[in-house]
Amino acid sequence: NAGVTQTPKFQVLKTGQSMTLQCAQDMNHEYMSWYRQDPGMGLRLIHYSVGAGITDQGEVPNGYNVSRSTTEDFPLRLLSAAPSQTSVYFCASSPIYYNSPLHFGNGTRLTVT
């Protein structure tokens, strides 16, 4: 039972570089989301999706791009990395029934120098 799989676990980028954080789930969940976690800020929503082909912005979407071509995958793209994007990133999914808790991946620690 893989659940939510995030890759990579750690990444170091230089300012201006681009990269994609991968997220895949094998639970057939309709809802998927990306959060960033910063000290003292809790978890803030970047983007989310309620199904294939449907995405929307969260609280802090600037500098990030997402797409949802399949139910299983929800990659997060950093277009031009900035030091302010140094953070821990979590992908999470759930069924569309809202009493369901989110299932989280193990996170990606990203450092932008």
Next chain:
Amino acid sequence: AQTVTQSQPEMSVQEAETVTLSCTYDTSESDYYLFWYKQPPSRQMILVIRQEAYKQQNATENRFSVNFQKAAKSFSLKISDSQLGDAAMYFCAYRSARPQGGSEKLVFGKGTKLTVNP
């Protein structure tokens, strides 16, 4: 927009004692769900307990229980017989029961760091 507030950035408790973590939220909705998540140093996010707003009975999971006060918009977590393994960041979260318009998202508080002293 809904907001979740955890007013205690840090808390500490002696092993085997009881501790209560506070959470308040702001919403105009009547139907919603509330969650407590635990994040140990491993960084993994673990669901501790959930509460449906329409249920008056407080949720309980072993040593973890909540005090849900809907009118006061308060959702505190009580940990009884605290163990060293309870040391972690604890996040309170809100989710609307309405399935449209962005309400699917989970809104988190900023967290409370719990230290358990032996």
